[in-house]
Amino acid sequence: MRLSVFFLPTLKETPAEAQIVSHRLMLRAGMIHQESAGIYSWLPLGIRVLKKIEGIIRAEQDGAGAQEILMPTIQSADIWRESGRYDDYGREMLRITDRHDREMLYGPTNEEMVTGILRDHLRSYRDLPLMLYHIQWKFRDEVRPRFGIMRGREFLMKDCYSFDLDFEGSKRAYNAMFAAYLRTFARLGLKAVPVVADPGAIGGNMSHEFHILAETGESTIFYDAAYDDLDLDMENPDIEALRGIYAAEEEKHDPADCPVPPERLKQAKGIEVGHIFYFGTKYSKSMGLTVTKADGEEITPEMGSYGIGVSRLPAAIIEASHDENGIVWPDSVAPFQVGLVNLKTNDADCLALCEDIYARLENAGIETLYDDRDERPGAKFANMDLIGLPWQLVVGPRGVKAGTVELKRRASGEKEELSLDSALARLIP
Ligand code: ATP
Ligand code: MG
16 A cells, blocks of 8 residues: 555544544554544554454454354344343443334343344254354443443444253353454464453352453452463363463452462453453343253253454554554554655656555555655655654665665664565565
């Protein structure tokens, strides 16, 4: 992509309304545009990151054996009356009436709808176990939408639902999702702490939230310092060992009962990026979802739900990965891998070399943002640092004469003068 035509409305000034660094940087880098409180448009740079995140989540959900579906954003109030949540949900639910005066709503979550799908189509106990997920926009009329897309009213969520014949099956589904979440967050360049969360009315220990440690987090968590020293094998996380390490959200943390000695107990702020949750037959029972086993016994499937805050994640990643000059994207979610900077667009040799490099990178499938604008070098460098692409490849008249280019790694700031071929060899696998 040529920067001269790319729609990248960056801001020089720090927007006054943004209280936390991720919100400031997302606005300054031209990733999002506010439409109203807690409702945002995603601009080209932002949507590229969001799609990358979605792709990683999707791959790990598929890998865990979940199947993708897509349920609508607008739901009928009827199914929510069946589960009894229509009145309970209160003012967070955006209620809509259609032209026939039918009560509709913009879905804040999809337990009712997915249970309804299974009720209509589950024919045999052999169809279970089953995990279905979708990645869809939700609406919750939050009391205090803030921090940009971190706490939006309209936000993108991955929500997965498991259906099993018995508790043992549910436990397997839960563990599969637990592992998939650890892998997902690791691939996003994040260290997520799984904390024991409130299981609601069901009880038991099958409710975990995944938190990214950050000063700006809205949750308070308590955890064993042993977690900080833990070198996690994300490809094959030892879930039982991990669960053995104490970590709990504030409401679940009881100092009197805490197994961690005070000198090892840490308190921190966390950003909740995921929540997995077993709730038994809560929805299957109230909505009459049953299946007949081989021996003729009719059973009510056990369910769990597994959410990830997809549109919260770009902000969480920025909170965890930025410096005073801007965003530092992990390679896996970067909107482009390489920023190619032409320092002198009116120099024929610089121009020819840049065009050649750009074509070679594009042909190799390396996503490249090519700054071909007629701008001061200082402004170009600041812009590249702000948008945080992992690599900057800088071409200037002096280098062209010497046969070299400069390769900069955004994360470390390390710069190297290299021949064009060695620079390209670094970037093209
Ligand atoms: P929170 O405590 O942050 O309000 P929640 O407990 O209401 O979250 P869930 O219902 O478990 O959240 O939703 C699953 C995930 O969706 C959360 O872990 C979070 O990452 C994300 N999420 C929830 N509410 C919002 C929101 N208003 N804006 C962006 N992401 C959200
Ligand atoms: Mg909430």
